Amino acid sequence: MESGLLRVDLSTGEIKREILPHSMFERWVGGSGINDWLLWEHFLKHDITCDARSPDNVLIFGVGPLAGVGSGIGVKGRLTFKSPCYGSFGDSTGGGKFPYIVRFSGYDYIVVTGKAPRPVYIHICNSEVTICDAAHLWGKDSTQTHEALKKELGDYPSEAYTLSIGQAGENQVGIAGVISDGWRIHARCGGGAVMGSKNLKAIVTQGTQGIKIDNPAGLLEWSDDFRQKLDANEAAYGFKRRGTLGAVEMYQKIGGNFWRNNQGAMFRGDEVNSDNWVKKYHKYSEVCSSDCYIACDGRYKIEGHESDKAQKYIGESFRHPEYLTTGSSAGALDVRDWAEVAHWGKITNEYGIDNQDLSCSISFLMELKQRDIISDRDVEELFGKPQSLEWGNMEDIEALVEDVVYQKNPFGWLFRDGAYHGALRYSEQKGQNFMKYAMYGKGGASFTEEMRAFPTWMNNMAVASRGADHLKGIGLIEKFQRRDLSKAYFNGRTEAADPTIPDLKGASSAVLENQVALLNSYGVCLFHWLLDPLSFAPESYYGEVYAAVTGIDRTKEERMLDGERICNLEKAFNSRIGMRREHDTICERWMHEPCPEGPYKGRVAGDMFEQVLDEYYEWRGWDKDTGLQTRKKMEELGLEDVADVLAADNAMAGESRSSRAVHVKVNVSDVGIPD
């Protein structure tokens, strides 16, 4: 297994091609693992405490070895960078056809450094790389950019697919995402702002070069077998039809939704549920990422008769809204109409902005207004005009989205890095502590799901390397109360499946993080595995196809170590920045306020928090007091080189060389508010 690596320095215009050797895959698996290593290497040469919007930051795109080879388990590309909004390690995943076609362009990994003097896009076509002027694209939204580039570059030698930013990225809004093919967003951590800060509007690829497969016959055989398993799986049909929307009902049952800035754990109103979506909205066609048997996405058009509010959006076409689009609008902002939810998904994707952080910023202010903590005058001061800040008022919400994207008013400036930093800045400005109403987890990242009742989930929000997040660790053992899964992962013990006790919750968090890191590094979609990690698509099954494609055959234990190594590298990055145990935390509401409703009413995350976190560090082999990695663990994982860097940076447990205190820079006063 070898892959092409492209290095583009936008400051000098220098373009370099390198080959990633087989040994790189043996150590870092591929995809996100290799991305993490490239990021680590970059910041050995550059200042890790640099401003994430400066030319010193790096934008790395990578796609794993299993993407686009006909295995049928989806294709996911990954962007890795230092996050402008959270200030820590940042990465985000997205599908579409860009990560598929990029594999045939000759480069699986793209590293962009420096800053272009004017807006540019990078065109990669069969190993030939051109940096092109993007003046005509600047100001366009992601869909328009995609359409324009497709038209410009034509269908030869292959169709062109794009990775682009919308207006949010151009304006370097901290929570801006990067959009694949004009629709599928790499939302989290602010990759859009990194691209915007480099004056890079888009990356376009076309390619007709081959991928070397170690054992094509083995791959075909595996693929046949996988198809048969999929045919026998009922859950796959539900997933095909509803995508992640089935989670709405599931969370209504277990009280896992996030309503009105998490003042509730259930959606209100009868309209927003997956049945209504499937029955009322006309699916014109299913659309996939490439190389996926499930096709949970679809193309829709609003015809006007679906609901009263649908009249406003007649003719609007969009893709299937997924759960977090729904959670951030129907949940966090209490929008009660599917047409409006779909519209919310569409505008946030077109502007290219993360709807999790954005909705929590808006719902934070809505709650302050609801509680009369801020007056109409305060609101006018923030927005420069009267603003209703009514729950569920879509016209207003749309205006607020624009405010953030274009940073039109003090609100836009304050909340450009999401709810946490926004609330912090606003508190400072008003001289009042509003942090009680800001919803965030590690790094200040917001997430629109209830977690007080689910200890593993709660812990994930506190420890995930890229800030509070759902795709670094998965809470499925406790949420579905899967005793069988608990037994399989923990030698017959079932405690992990019981969300009411703290036992094995930190352990689940650690083990599933390793597991997910591994799957992310394969370059495939997580959802096939999530359908049933035990019988349907166990991780070992992925190991087989990885061996067929790359020729790297691992035992189960070795694979889990691979996953753990990747997690430890991400952790090391954050340790170097200065993140310690005190940064592994969640917001006040989650920590101390009781869960307001649902089957787990009254549960407080703080009751179990420390215990679960201790257990997590124990399973990780990290130091419980500081949260730092230990040399013993790093040596077990073959990360001696990383350990040396950490020790030199004073970020290794028990190897403190000086009393130099390093802290994450959360500098509130440097935010300029325009007069």
Added chain:
Amino acid sequence: MQEVRQKELVNGEVWYQPGDEVPNVPTKLFALQNLCTDCKMCEIACSLIHSPDGMLNPVWTRIKIDHAPQVSRVSKDGFGFMPALCHHCANPPPCAEVCPTDAFYYDPKTQAAVIDQDKCIQCMECVPGCPFDTVFVAPTGELLKCDLCGGDPVCVKACSTRPEMLNKGKQYSRLPVLFYEDKAAFGKILRQKPEARDEVGLMQAMLSKGKVSSAA
């Protein structure tokens, strides 16, 4: 007056002459429009078994997903997709008719019209010669057309909306995009879902520019 042609084939078979009784072709590759999800599984699977030297490269595919013909290619909302596939036209196929070296022959087992690469001089006459644009050119200049994989087309097996998915999901019934079926069975399938037509056999469906069928 039509010239009566008798083409010698590599394997000793002959082109059938006008008026000859064409032996019953048991099965044929069909595609339904509008249901294709553009997942490219067929392209990848086809290129995987046809790419040389263990490489995987979609330019070696013999089936290609295109926008459905009834929807404009340049439309922003290109809703429908359709695999462009060889129809293994009846005797003699247009691609073979324009071939100056008579490099095409019928595979006696599957009745697929295939190219004898030894005879082919890569003049590319067959590319525009095919009315369905399904003869492709590999980077090496080699002409590629569907050979039905010797009777077990891998694209049909790989199609993410394949027949096996039809009945098992209780609430989720729909038709696959690709079929390798005999004509009678395919006719029956079409009667179940008349809006999904075979591209070749039922051109009139293409003309009805109305609603695209729902895949849900």
